[in-house]
Amino acid sequence: xxxxxxxxxxxxxxxxxxxxxxxxxxxxxxxxxxxxxxxxxxxxxxxxxxxxxxxxxxxxxxxxxxxxxxxxxxxxxxxxxxxxxxxxxxxxxxxxxxxxxxxxxxxxxxxxxxxxxxxxxxxxxxxxxxxxxxxxxxxxxxxxxxxxxxxxxxxxxxxxxxxxxxxxxxxxxxxxxxxxxxxxxxxxxxxxxxxxxxxxxxxxxxxxxxxxxxxxxxxxxxxxxxxxxxxxxxxxxxxxxxxxxxxxxxxxxxxxxxxxxxxxxxxxxxxxxxxxxxxxxxxxxxxxxxxxxxxxxxxxxxxxxxxxxxxxxxxxxxxxxxxxxxxxxxxxxxxxxxxxxxxxxxxxxxxxxxxx
Amino acid sequence: xxxxxxxxxxxxxxxxxxxxxxxxxxxxxxxxxxxxxxxxxxxxxxxxxxxxxxxxxxxxxxxxxxxxxxxxxxxxxxxxxxxxxxxxxxxxxxxxxxxxxxxxxxxxxxxxxxxxxxxxxxxxxxxxxxxxxxxxxxxxxxxxxxxxxxxxxxxxxxxxxxxxxxxxxxxxxxxxxxxxxxxxxxxxxxxxxxxxxxxxxxxxxxxxxxxxxxxxxxxxxxxxxxxxxxxxxxxxxxxxxxxxxxxxxxxxxxxxxxxxxxxxxxxxxxxxxxxxxxxxxxxxxxxxxxxxxxxxxxxxxxxxxxxxxxxxxxxxxxxxxxxxxxxxxxxxxxxxxxxxxxxxxxxxxxxxxxxxxxxxxxxxxxxxxxxxxxxxxxxxxxxxxxxxxxxxxxxxxxxxxxxxxxxxxxxxxxxxxxxxxxxxxxxxxxxxxxxxxxxxxxxxxxxxxxxxxxxxxx
Numbered sequence: 048x049x050x051x052x053x054x055x056x057x058x059x060x061x062x063x064x065x066x067x068x069x070x071x072x073x074x075x076x077x078x079x080x081x082x083x084x085x086x087x088x089x090x091x092x093x094x095x096x097x098x099x100x101x102x103x104x105x106x107x108x109x110x111x112x113x114x115x116x117x118x119x120x121x122x123x124x125x126x127x128x129x130x131x132x133x134x135x136x137x138x139x140x141x142x143x144x145x146x147x148x149x150x151x152x153x154x155x156x157x158x159x160x161x162x163x164x165x166x167x168x169x170x171x172x173x174x175x176x177x178x179x180x181x182x183x184x185x186x187x188x189x190x191x192x193x194x195x196x197x198x199x200x201x202x203x204x205x206x207x208x209x210x211x212x213x214x215x216x217x218x219x220x221x222x223x224x225x226x227x228x229x230x231x232x233x234x235x236x237x238x239x240x241x242x243x244x245x246x247x248x249x250x251x252x253x254x255x256x257x258x259x260x261x262x263x264x265x266x267x268x269x270x271x272x273x274x275x276x277x278x279x280x281x282x283x284x285x286x287x288x289x290x291x292x293x294x295x296x297x298x299x300x301x302x303x304x305x306x307x308x309x310x311x312x313x314x315x316x317x318x319x320x321x322x323x324x325x326x327x328x329x330x331x332x333x334x335x336x337x338x339x340x341x342x343x344x345x346x347x348x349x350x351x352x353x354x355x356x357x358x359x360x361x362x363x364x365x366x367x368x369x370x371x372x373x374x375x376x377x378x379x380x381x382x383x384x385x386x387x388x389x390x391x392x393x394x395x396x397x398x399x400x401x402x403x
Numbered sequence: 404x405x406x407x408x409x410x411x412x413x414x415x416x417x418x419x420x421x422x423x424x425x426x427x428x429x430x431x432x433x434x435x436x437x438x439x440x441x442x443x444x445x446x447x448x449x450x451x452x453x454x455x456x457x458x459x460x461x462x463x464x465x466x467x468x469x470x471x472x473x474x475x476x477x478x479x480x481x482x483x484x485x486x487x488x489x490x491x492x493x494x495x496x497x498x499x500x501x502x503x504x505x506x507x508x509x510x511x512x513x514x515x516x517x518x519x520x521x522x523x524x525x526x527x528x529x530x531x532x533x534x535x536x537x538x539x540x541x542x543x544x545x546x547x548x549x550x551x552x553x554x555x556x557x558x559x560x561x562x563x564x565x566x567x568x569x570x571x572x573x574x575x576x577x578x579x580x581x582x583x584x585x586x587x588x589x590x591x592x593x594x595x596x597x598x599x600x601x602x603x604x605x606x607x608x609x610x611x612x613x614x615x616x617x618x619x620x621x622x623x624x625x626x627x628x629x630x631x632x633x634x635x636x637x638x639x640x641x642x643x644x645x646x647x648x649x650x651x652x653x654x655x656x657x658x659x660x661x662x663x664x665x666x667x668x669x670x671x672x673x674x675x676x677x678x679x680x681x682x683x684x685x686x687x688x689x690x691x692x693x694x695x696x697x698x699x700x701x702x703x704x705x706x707x708x709x710x711x712x713x714x715x716x717x718x719x720x721x722x723x724x725x726x727x728x729x730x731x732x733x734x735x736x737x738x739x740x741x742x743x744x745x746x747x748x749x750x751x752x753x754x755x756x757x758x759x760x761x762x763x764x765x766x767x768x769x770x771x772x773x774x775x776x777x778x779x780x781x782x783x784x785x786x787x788x789x790x791x792x793x794x795x796x797x798x799x800x801x802x803x804x805x806x807x808x809x810x811x812x813x814x815x816x817x818x819x820x821x822x823x824x825x826x827x828x829x830x831x832x833x834x835x836x837x838x839x840x841x842x843x844x845x846x847x848x849x850x851x852x853x854x855x856x857x858x859x860x861x
Contacts, residue, residue: 065413095404098410103848112846119846123802190615
């Protein structure tokens with residue numbers, strides 16, 4: 048009898064999950080993971096990898112199962128992290144790994160190549176955005192050796208000036224549930240960059256605004272109850288009057304995405320999220336100065352703070368556009384007066400093979 | 404298709420079970436064959452032809468050899484089987500070494516290794532050898548033989564099932580509730596071993612190999628983890644294969660017997676990947692003369708067997724070193740250490756533990772990584788004994804390591820069976836426990852990015 052019960056239990060589980068998964072309404076996005084779910088591979092039926100993604104993404108009770116896995120990992124197996132994310136007090140941290148030397152060399156080679164092949168100006172700068180683990184006390188979490196990484200960049204990047212922003216940031220400069228920095232906490236960083244590039248800083252007045260709730264990317268990796276944050280941003284007449292040209296969409300956009308409630312990722316509030324090339328134009332200035340930023344997502348919240356001092360800021364994200372294409376884009380031009388800034392965060396520097 | 408995936412667990416497996424059990428007995432093998440071919444096609448679209456060709460060729464040759472027992476026919480069949488294996492698995496390794504040795508510049512060929520080729524080639528060749536020796540009768544028809552060779556539970560990661568072991572069951576097997584329960588339970592336990600223990604220890608290895616400043620402790624933990632990961636992953640695949648076999652009425656032989664409690668290396672290889680070591684013993688070591696022709700020839704035979712055992716695991720020098728390492732140790736045990744190890748049990752366990760751990764370091768690292776790693780393990784690279792990072796990761800994976808250590812001994816099973824005899828409640832909650840384990844394992848599959856298939860080189 049017991050055998051029959053065991054077999055029936057197991058078979059019921061094996062059959063009921065796929066049947067109900069198949070019948071249930073399919074979601075298109077995962078709110079917790081802030082990503083689009085895989086779609087039915089109707090045009091590529093023999094691509095079994097796509098089938099696997101589709102069946103896994105639409106599995107019955109996926110969100111609950113992820114919570115169960117998190118509970119088993121953290122509470123039963125007493126792991127300190129789930130999916131490489133650690134909670135310390137009320138903040139979440141991405142567990143750092145050691146320096147990926149090949150990746151660091153790769154990004155320095157890429158920067159040197161771009162400087163050599165495209166850039167005509169001599170006003171070239173670069174800066175590193177530390178991950179927030181850097182600001183933790185000693186022996187709270189394994190840390191990447193920031194000083195060594197900084198030295199490697201300094202030793203290998205030619206013909207560009209380093210801007211060290213480490214001292215203008217602290218733990219509070221970052222979101223608790225995300226890896227990114229808060230725009231309202233990087234006004235000093237923006238001032239420092241302007242000071243070092245243009246040697247002048249003007250007092251800029253901003254009005255603070257906020258959106259709620261904001262759950263960062265790290266929240267999706269850990270099942271713990273963590274309070275939602277608010278996402279604060281600053282604006283003024285210049286920012287409001289500036290236009291953002293999106294090269295990929297061939298559209299003019301605003302600096303901030305006001306449809307916050309529709310965003311998969313709250314951080315896409317800034318410049319509407321990840322995209323290959325953006326051109327911000329300041330309509331309020333007489334200046335002809337132009338800045339080109341080679342960047343990752345961190346620059347999305349920084350660029351609005353620099354626009355007051357420029358006529359035009361171009362943001363190039365080499366994760367989505369190939370560096371060999373830079374002389375083939377009509378919207379991009381190179382001249383001797385431009386300021387150039389390479390601004391990359393530690394996660395991208397240490398995983399730079401995503402840059403093309 | 405791998406067992407530890409949603410498509411296998413919740414789509415392929417239930418559909419196959421349904422079709423299998425609603426199909427009349429005389430057509431059940433056809434269901435198994437079609438599902439096995441789809442299983443292989445899912446992961447290796449173009450090599451399905453290779454699998455089918457191998458089955459048809461060996462079936463035909465088996466029939467010819469059974470009627471006309473010429474040694475030349477056997478040699479021809481084996482040359483074709485192993486020629487195919489050599490082409491797919493060793494051609495580029497051969498070219499690379501020729502280039503290095505003769506300073507030539509022969510181009511590397513674009514060859515993708517078909518998954519499971521070593522397993523089905525060894526099964527097919529054991530079949531024709533057994534037919535030649537008269538140990539078995541040839542398969543009744545090509546469908547039966549192809550079903551045997553392609554049987555999905557053991558197709559891609561073993562165990563190496565010999566035709567003689569399941570010949571009767573190919574045509575006459577029963578569906579019993581007892582077997583279904585045992586088989587499904589064994590499959591789920593194997594799945595949990597793979598997904599929860601082996602994969603998490605795999606993550607631990609990645610974390611240790613990525614720490615900023617390695618220490619002597621971190622290298623030892625990494626070395627121990629290599630052993631635990633490979634043991635739990637490989638034995639889990641065998642558990643799943645044996646369990647699924649039982650569900651369909653086949654009784655595959657055991658492939659692992661708690662090898663990590665072995666008292667010496669000879670004992671270890673009686674407990675580790677038993678189907679492979681017995682294959683080499685029966686089809687290579689004994690035909691070479693085994694230990695019957697004096698010390699020199701025994702040593703020669705052992706070295707040949709262990710060189711080929713190493714090569715079987717992959718076309719790379721570290722696998723050759725791994726095989727020869729065991730070969731030399733087995734020779735030493737056989738001729739020198741045997742009595743000493745038998746007398747000193749504690750020393751023999753420590754000796755076996757260290758030898759096995761080092762063996763899986765050789766197995767896991769390439770030639771350039773190996774020596775620096777071994778030097779670090781033994782304190783020759785000026786590393787600190789430990790540091791914060793090492794302790795952090797040790798604490799992070801401590802419980803899973805503890806579970807792995809305890810789980811690698813027979814004591815858990817013994818205690819469980821005793822408890823089951825004593826307290827009836829254990830039997831009553833067993834179905835709930837098994838389903839809960841299935842759901843927990845599913846949760847890990849859903850939420851985990853690290854789910855490697857370690858046998859792609861085999």
